[in-house]
Amino acid sequence: MREVKFLRQNAPHWKKFEQLLKQPKKADADELADLYTRLTDDLAWAQTYYPNSETTAYLNELTAKVHEQIYENKKEDKRRILHFWKQELPQLYYKHHLKLTIAFTVFVIALGIGIISELNDPDFSRMILGDQYVNMTIHNIEQNDPMAVYKQDHSMDMFLGITINNIRVSFMAFVSGVLASVGTGLLLMYNGIFIGAFLAMFSKYGLVTESLLVVFIHGTLELSAIVIAGAAGIVMGNGILFPGSYKRLTSFKQSAREGLKMTFGLVPIFILAGFLESFVTRYTEMPLLLSLFIIAGSLLFVLWYFILYPRHLQQ
Template structure:
């Protein structure tokens, strides 16, 4: 039989298998058996033909789907943070970028609003907090707020608070993402006002370094958690070519993956704030080393690695399932 005729005879079945149309276990087993027979025939009569690697790829995929699912449950957590979270992050990179830009814009708004109107700081941070900070500055301990209480209890409280806040930001996304965006904007303006409070006392650089020791991780996680809420709202507002409720289900699933994936970031950020930020008078080189390490991790895990992983996945699929032509 000519290769072209062999392809024409079986092409519909192969495409059905490639598209994953069959869910029944018996049907999958039957498909696998027939593919093995097809592969043996192709290797015998068309060893150098394009159809041979194509069939081999289909058979390999079914084999992996059958046997990889037998891995231990412990591997699921590794897979979650190694593959699921980065690929979901990559899928929504544009929304994350939008959230990041919004945060930067309203941080600047908060900073300059405080510059133009001295009462603005008290409006967004409260009189009690501003009075305490000014008192600490006068006493020569401007960041004394980070030295209050037991380090362990502080870490635990901050960790729980940030995790709860992240889920709240995500959950608010169900209302078309608007409350989530509003919360993100308010958080950015508060931080801008907070930074100006120290800038006005010639402590701007010191405040930036001190805050970012834990803030690089914490603020990044807050921005990405807000992005998860926006993903949820967008999935309902703009379902694309699929049904609105199906789109919402996908958005909910992606959002949960993102927020749950941020838990280790919140844990480490709270640890830094509870145990390390209190030593803000540490050598500058050590502070900069911590900032560089945190920034490098954020850039790698949330930007570089997801893109590389996605490209690798696309290339693997193209190599495993090449298009065939009669």
């Protein structure tokens, strides 16, 4: 192909690429990657057939600019991700610390209701946990392996199932906030009562300490994350109930966006909790110090990232 024809066919595309580089914010990563691929193809052709021409020099310079822009975009993406976890997310948790307190209070009250109800009504756990689960647990206790439920499934299958379910529950707790926070409150109540009834059932067999040491290996992270997801739901619900000086729709959109970020930030927590429940909790005979170390480490992380670190950022 003669150089004149090559220019006539491709010059409009190159001009378009130049305009795109002048407005980098409008160019997404995929678009720039496609651009770079096309330019390198054109450059390879030009270097082969017109090695000393101005066309080759021009394409070489343009390709270098695109490569630089792709590199800058990658650095910017990394900075944005780091900023989200180090700044934006903790600041949201600080901004909505009152909602976190409310969600935690609702959960603790529900936990107490579950414990008291089970201790005063032996059939309460059957109503909350289901006959099948209670019967299985009693059978495991009689077999001197009260926590055998955590050993039943293959670790990887258990990990995937638990993690997906926990993420689903957290997003349900968040989305339920659209019902003026009532739906979120009910989900927090249910989860609190469920855990309370579960622990009280074991306490009747003198196994409360053992159940706490086993369950809270993963439960420290898991339950904390569910409470925080509940707080995110309350954030969205309050945006509907109390729009302040904003239009109600504007307030809802803003609060929903913030609540969604708070919930999304919990995904790594649920993944880690799912890993612990699937691969670690099953070792119910592990040394006491190791159990306490995992539980204490999880608790310290929750206190640091969701409470202490956000406060530190505001100072």
